[in-house]
Amino acid sequence: MRRAVAVPILLVVVVAVGQIASFADPDLRVPIFGASLLLLDALGIGYSLRAARYGAPLTWRITAAGRALSLSMSVCFAVDSVQPSLAWWWAGALSGLTMFATLTAAALSASVRRLRGRERIAFAAELLTVFSCAFILVWQLVLAPAFLTPAGYRWVFEIGFGLGNLLLSVVIGTLLLRGAGRGLGEPITLLLWGMMSWAVADIVFSSIRINGGDPSESPGAVLALTSASLLMTVAAMRTDSAARADAGVTWSTPPIWSLHLPYIGVALGSVVLVAITIEDQAFATWGGLILAQSAMTIAVMLRQLVSLRNSRDAGSTDPLTGLANLAGLRAGLRRATGRFGILLIDLDDFKPVNDRYGHETGNLLLTHVADTLRGTVRSTDIAARVGGDEFVIVLFDLDGSSALAEASAVAERVLAAFAATPIEVGEHRIFAHASIGVAVSTGDEDPKAVQHRADLAMYEAKRNDKHGWRAYDPSMTDQRTRESILADLLEHAVEAGQLGVHYQPIVDLATGRTVGVEALARWQHPDFGFLPPSEFVPIAERSNLIHAIGMHVLAEAAGQVRAWQARQHTDPLQLSVNLSPRQLLKHDIVTDVVAVLERTGLSPAHLTLEITETAIVDTERAAPILARFRALGVRIAIDDFGTGYSSLQYLLGLPIDGLKIDRAFVTQLDSTTRGAAVAEAVVRLGQILGLDTVAEGIESPAQVAELQLLGCTSGQGYLFSPPRPAAEIEDSLNLIPPQTVG
Template sequence: MNEDIERGSEKGSGPTLATHRPAGDSSDIPELVAALWNSSEPQLLIDPQDGRIVDANDAAVRFYGWTHGVLCSFTIDRINTLPPAEIRARLAEATQRPRTRFVFPHRFADGRVRSVEVITGPVRIGERILLWSTLHDLSDIVHRSPEFETLAHRYQTLVENLPAVVYLEEADPPHRKIYVSPAAERLLGWAAHELQVDRATWYERFVAPEDRAWALAERERNDRTGEALRLVYRFRTGDGRTVWLRDEAVLIRDRLGHPWARHGLLTDVTSQKRLEARLQRELAFHNVLLGIASRLVTASSDEFENVVAATLADLGSFLAIDHLVLLECEGTDIVLLSQWQAPGIELSVRCLGRQAIPSLPSLQSLLERGQPVVVPRLEALDAGANDVRTFCTHLGLRSLLAVPLLAAGRLIGCLLAAQQRDERLWGEEELDLFTLVSQLYAASIQQRRAERAEAQHHAWLRATVLAAPDALLVLDANGIVRFASPAARTVLGLAPDQLVGRPLADLTTTPERVASWALDGLRPERANRIEVQFAHQPTRTVELSGVDLRSDRHIAGIVLSARDVTERKRAEQLLRERATRDQLTGLLSRFGFLEVLEALLHTTTAEMIGILCCDLERFSALNDALSWEAGDAILRAVAERIRRVTGALAAARLEADRFAVALTAPDRTTLVRLAEELLHELSGWYEVGRDEVYARMRGGLACVEDGIDATTALRRAEIAFQVGKRAGQERLSVFDPVLYQASIERQFLERDLRRALEQGELQIHYQPVIAVSSGRLTSLEALVRWHHPDRGPISPAVFVPLAETTGLISQLTQWVLLQACRQLWAWSRAGLAPELSISVNLSPTDFLHVDVPQLVDDILQVTGLEPRRLTLELTESAMLDPAVSRERLERLRALGIAVLIDDFGAGYSSLGYLKQLPVSGLKIDRTLVADIDHDPASTAVVRSILELAGALELSVTAEGIESARQLAALRELGCHYAQGFFVGRPAPPNAIHHLLRRGSTDHPYLDE
């Protein structure tokens, strides 16, 4: 059946070519159409409405490998592997143009998919519009030779693995991309077929809006010129990113020179663009920084504020900041140096700057540590920065940046940036720029401060020179006066114009000496002072001080200060006389005596020199009784007698009533005799007004040995005096090195005892006391022990008297009481000694001069020990003042404290106080019981004491029991208690603890 066939035009009509015969019948087809249809090129007729294959020529049957019937039963999507929607779009596109070229992936009967070039166009067959498509197997062309096949394979591999996307775009409108390499999915996130769109769709769908118009215009211009294409624009990838693409393409022409397609390459240049942007940004940063630096460096002091304002404007405009504030910290004051704010911002920057640092402690703390404060969002602030949040909210700020200005690690200012219009994430580059700029501002502020300080220094210096009471002179290298301050008129008696141009030395009474000192004698290591008299006023003394600055190119001379010291010299002479002379007696003072004695010791003489140190006995009592005027009269009289002594080289009143005399004699014996005679001469009756007073002198003598100085000699005499005084010597004590060493040792021991009390070197040992009748342990006596870290154990007989004479006894007693009570309480809490008591010795000094009852009560309160379990032991010497003793003993008894008389029978043993004083018992001295086991006299004495104690209802404890026979004798006599080495030796707390845990009661230590 014949139908009219027309080749379609762009308008849908064209010349009639022939009639189409259905498959298998070609009798009515014009020869030209038949020739085309029956040619060797595969051809298909396709219905664009549904994609059905209407007909296929024999070459197409051979081409695909299916039979004619099977092939004509297909729709085109059975062959074309593109998505159906894409196929429909291509069919519709092909009907709009007379000729369209595609490259499609087609499936063949053997299952292969091959690239097929499809050249198609619309034809009218009757009332139908079909697409007449001619097919070319591109793969077949590539595979015409093995070499070509290899090259093609390599090219395909290269294209697919390039870090870029290769594409082929039609040269004619609508410029559809007919091929896109598979790398598109890997690099751009789109499948290759998704990018095979026309140009308009490409720019609309994939190119960023900001680049779309200019890039499309450039493509159209390139179409007109035919030049190679090179564009860089932003591209939206399949995963939503925006990347920079470089689009490069060249025009491909066919054999006749007609444009056929564009072959292009899409390369991701995002990293390059970012690098370019970063470099441009850094360059801009550097330009801004360089501009700020150059302006600050070259700015004068007068221009500083204007330059700072201009640089803030440059920085703020460049970074698009709302507010910029430069603050300077001067002590506790905050100074607003400059400010800048963007146009349209109404916030008071002055308010922002003034309040920022003082009202924000968290901000100030970070700045002082040299840390910038970055606040991109108020919500990002932690709880510790509520002050910053409140501050920013109050001022309507949304972001804040504060960079410290540091100088030598100290905060001297702050560069503050704030955003009001929006939040801002301050980038690292911005922070770096702010840090560098802040360093420039800090350096400029420091420079300005230095300039101001220098100017102020010059002003002060000028004012000092003009107002100084000392005259300032500048001499040239020849000693000629080149400058003189106004004070020269007062100090030197010459006006400045009378001095300038004249040699200074020539104006003095000793020109050669002054010239030598000024021109040659000034040295850095010397005081560089000289006292001179000027010829026109020789009675006045002027002190010149100088520094040689001839090497200083700015001064090139000698700078002198001149001071009138005439009155000072007179005052010094007067002070010297007063310092070396005692004003009351006219004798030398200690200072004057040492000075004279030092000179005597350096004088060569065959005589021996001795130093006598002496004082008046009971002078303080005389002074109190007779008045200080009488005391002064006695001292003057003593001084007068000393002056009359033969052989006295020098005499001094050292202090109060103490005198020193330097004597000389041929030998030591004579010196001692002279000293005794002097003491005798000074002792006697003195007239005080109408009365006479007897005064007695005692002293210490030190014979001066070779090689010692005056201070040592006098100290030895004073030591001899003190040693004799302590020993009770009535008149003269001569220095003895042994006694001196003992004194030194005593001082060291006193120091060590103080340290022992402070550092816990002392210990307490406890000695058992038993009931004689039963042998049971009844109490413990606390005995202090000292183990010196260097000297080892030191006897209580040594350090306890030392404590009494040095005032340490009270501290020692308090410590022993506290430790003993604590220890007994600890044993009681452990259930070891529920009824055991403890006894502590008190020195007479403590008992008579310390409020012992109050002390004991306080310690019992602290430790919790029951009063009945504490016993105090006192020697008989503590009872010498019955009134004081009775009062304190009664207070102790009221507290429930027992008091024993220790060492009874060894001292005063006055029986009267036993009846009068409330004591609880006696402790018989060890000397009375030592021979009790074999001496009838000792037995009689102890029996008498026991009878006396029984009559007074006092307990008796015997000390020093060292044998069983002694203990037996005491038991026979009826003694109550005993202690001693036989009963138990003093032991440390751990040993007593062990004893108590064993429960030993009979002779506690005999089992050991």
Template sequence: MDEGEGHRVIELKASSYFVGRDPTNAIVLESKDVSRQHAIFLRLTSTNPNDYSFLLIDGNLQGTASSNGTKVNAEPCLSTRLGHGDQIRFGCQAKANYFILDPLTDQEFQDYCEGRGYEDLLTEVHNARGTIIIDHPQQPNFEAASLVRLASFPEIIPSPMFEVNLRGELTYLNPAAMQDFPNLHSLGLDHPVMQGLMALIKQSSHNILSREVEIAGKVFEQSIHYISESSLVRCCLFDVTQRKHAESELLKRDHLLQSVAKSTAHLLTNVDYETAISKALATFGEVAGVDRICVVENHLQAESLLASLRFEWRRDAVSSVRGTSHRQQQPYNNSYLQRWLPILANGGIIRDSVRALPELERQQLVQDDILSLMVVPIIVSGSFWGFIELDSCVEEHRWSAQEESIVSTLATSISAALQRQYKDEIIQLQAFHDALTGLPNRILFTDRLNLSLAEARRSQHSLAVMFMDLDRFKTINDTLGHSAGDALLQEVANRVKHCLRESDTVARWGGDEFTLLLPNIDHVEDATRTAQRILEAFREVIPLEGHDIYVNTSIGIAFYPADGKEAETLLKNADVALYQAKERGRGIYQLYNRVMNSEASEQFVLRNGLRHALDRQELLLHYQPQVDLLSGRFIGIEALLRWQHPEKGLIPPATFIPLAEETGLIIEIGEWVLRTACQQAVEWQQEGLQPLSIAVNLSARQFYEPNLVEMIADILQETQLDPSSLELEITESTAIKNIDVTQGILAQIQAMGVRIAMDDFGTGYSSLNYLTQLPLDTLKIDRAFIQNLWSEAKELEIIHAVIALGRALDLTVIAEGIDNTEQLDLLRSLNCPIVQGYLTGRPSPANELRGVLQANWQQHCPSAEVELALQTFS
């Protein structure tokens, strides 16, 4: 190249050269008449990578021509393919000669140029042998705007491009194709980018096609253009390896997410969590491409945390590890799991190839043919429950972050299933088991009995049903308190369970009653031997809160099919046999027979009916007035419980109240009585009747309920009854059972403004000391003294003493059970202030008593007071 003041020799090897005055050009020309970007050299390649020449373009890539033009062989040039010996002039001064030489290395070219003058070089170049002469087609003549398209010319694009004729002969390769496919020229049609290419062109009706080819682990998208007018096929290839890998990862992720969704569906919809987890692992394992999935559960043993494999899914070709010793009851503190515990317990994840793990872990895991694994913790209710382990056994797998996240999601779903299972188990336990003893309750017992009956009918075997209860349990419960009674029931349940077979069932029926089911027995003796074992178990003392307690139990036995073929019949007959055992002395067992007295059967019917009486609205209240003897005026009303049985009519309290006490129904019934009586008192007051106090009895069992005071306060608040209008009655035996506790309860009730009455006074201890200690307002003389009252009876002096005692202690005295005028006259003579009985007012329903109350008030109260009250409550 001659620039006027000197010359340079430049070897053209790159794909493009920019020529101009600007110092950023590859070839910088110093002449002032040369533009900043004057021209471009573009490399053109043939099918032989060593054969190439250059295209000369005037101006820049934006289509702007040079200021002073470019000439080739003295002819103005916009663009031309250069040939050997061409003379080039840039502007007016800078000129160059273009030569095509045999390929030389950089060192050879340097040696060639050193020590030679420019003229000598020209001479040698002209005389050079082996110079590559390329036949040039008709020279293209580009317009200025066309130069823009040259920016994407095949020679400078990074994607491989080639042309081939229909005979499979390569006619052109660009530099990128030579670099990426160096053996394309030698392999020809055997190269992957050429294989099947001609057949594809012939079979297709389109000129533009595309396909994917894989070469040396890379994936290329091959765009194929068949140029029919020149019978050439032009191909351009784009490396889509990363995209295909990303698509593959996305597809795998989607499949994994779908499998997790299906697995979660199994875990959420399947009631049996073991089946759910097994299905979830199988669903996930098939998609995840792993060879084995294990779910390991933690458990404590002697205060050590152990891990045991609970669930396993594996491919058919992979061996099971569930039965191996190193997979069961493995301690975390001194096994290959020691390093895992702090990682997993803190929510961390372990994923690695086995060969990269510590020696102890590697030794254990190699036994299971594991090459790589991922371990994800399962956290249940904030605690480390166990872990899920994915094993690759055929080839080593590198776990991705996406896979780790998806497996964590699966672990969370398993955790949710386990939490649901725990809740279901608690609900199941609460619904079908007794909260105190943990035994099945009557619902579960009845269900098992029905199932056993169905099996007995199929197999033609017998079964036995037993009813048992504790003798005088109420005395122990009342004497030592409810906590001692509860502890006793728990010990009873434990002793009975140890007397039964594994297939037998013992349930707590209610209170101190238990039922037993002995399925699949062949002889009566099978049941009687069990009953005898139970009786003998209770001959040993029961230590209870510092006391040695001896408890007897009575048992009644009924057999299928002899004593009944339905569950209800068998239970009823076993209960009848139980009452017969009690009548014969207690502490024994009794077999049912048809001639047993009807009283026991009657008790069974009543007890079962009482359980539904409240729901069926068979219970009702009658009200009996309390009369001031001096004025004849009603000063109070006592609420008395009655049972209107649908078949047996009105049943007196003395018959069913003991049954309610035994079964514990008295708690629910007592609350209903108190609420109903308070509502009725308010209703009478709102109707304008005189404001009378309402008296309600509290049973012994109800009195010692922990929430008694709260329940009374709630009912007063709910009904809006003035506390001073309520009087609660407790019996003397109830009051003195635990004097300290009684004092506290009565003080809280009295503090609300409620009055306290001691009922049945004189039938218990009648201790003056108790009377002075308890906060009482009223003494009620028991009807037992009134029934035998006549002018010369000893009871006359007792009543007189009680009345005097009441005055001395400032207590109101009421005599109960006044049935005739002689009793009334004697009480009047003793100055008894208030009486209550059939003579002065029979117990009546509220609607019948309303008129009596109105008439009594109008008779004994001034008319102005009545009018004022009517105006007040209207």
């Protein structure tokens, strides 16, 4: 590796010493110049062939052929200068002309494979535009003097070399402007810049020669041509010093300023035309026509620039919010250097708002969020909308020691602004709520990696406590990896018999008798052990597995309860099963539930489906489904009442049979008067509307006594029994022993 780096450095030193010597002694300039070109071409051939082993073999092999033709040209002209011969001269001239065509082909071979369809047409148009503008300058400097100078057969040499240099410089310039010039240390990028420099330097050589001078006597021209040849050779050597990495060019999006260069070239071409007309004292003849043509060209060019700007803005801006879109965000992230931070913002419960109030209100909330973000960040930062309800903030130039604190402060400001400024829709005030993930770069690293960490942090914020923010820490990666594994395992858990059902008794608070059971899914994995519902149910909710799991629980529980009912000498047990929001809105959910009831023999009147308030926000879709269940005799209860989108509208307009008081209120019964007041309000509301009430999470006799005073008739909790397998709760069900039945 050290040798691979040392050889290019040694070559640069040798060439530099030679140039210094030629400047010190003009008599040595021509010999040193010729020897330098011969040495560089010879090394260029060998290293180009070696570079072809590691990447872009076609490009490097054609380059090696071009360098060989350059070497042939130098040798032929050197021999001709010592022993003038028409044969040697023509051999050198033809080698040079072929060299330009070969190097141009090498440059194009690095690009043609990457262009598709319309891209090739656009590339050809850019090529023609740049060529036309450059042709004006080359014509004035080289071609016109060559046509006017009687040079005999040398006319072919001057015209051919002028056109060859023009073609090579224009092709390479266009390639570089299309994005090949970003990674300046890449071998082929260096090669392209070397070819470009060679063409420009040779145009200077031709101009000096046509105007009667000796370019080899010009220190600047000699230095330019030698440096260009050196750069091409070092480019081939770079394939070794780059740890034998891919020697091909890595393409990227062209810089924004490059899009304007063709138009600048057109403007300069018009200016040159006017200047030449004045210099040649032909203004009276051609001035008016040229000025009019130039004015029209510049006017069209300006109109195209405006269209280009509008098109670029449209392609990088979200039309609804005016923030950057995903393309604009990616363009902004390309300039992320040093310490920067990314905030990934995902709106919480946006879909229920959209469904309840309509898409116009949803759009109004999104624009409100965008305005809030725009007012929270600096003008140098980026705020972008990258999904339906997902936003990103990029904070640039953060202080190294306090980068995370700065980014976290922005997250807090965003949440505070959301909480302080709702939007008003009629009589309703709607607040934006969000979960925010925060991540900062550790230095010069890929922005995609930082964005991924912000996504993990956002996911953690949403999973643990919505309406908050989380900063990334490495344990989140471990958690996300674990969840990915569990998501794969969950798909096979039912088939493998790992997913069981536990039952928690629902007790009549007055008599202590068990009047029902709630069926709850439990997962016992052979490797991970017992997995609580709080870990695997959210995974199932985010996938299509929740319905299959729900139907499995219903089928097993319905069969078990029917077996218990066959042995019971009191009133039949009531089975309660949770129905997720995704299940409720499934088009064939009623058919699936009926099929389970028919298969197990459980009466619809003995089944209670527990749904959350979030599941019935979309009342237009939920109401007819609940009505079909009611018509069958299935009971409907709202689970965790008071913790979601509570509204009397649901209780009055939907077929609801019962309310379950959330454990959070029950826990506060014997600790705060406010908790008791909320629980009492729910019980009284149920009594007024004729709804049953069941208290969850009962843990003490004092809570039972308080609930009885409030009028609550039923409850469940660890005071009576935790969720347990079927065999372990049979003693609490008042069953007749199997041998005495019948």
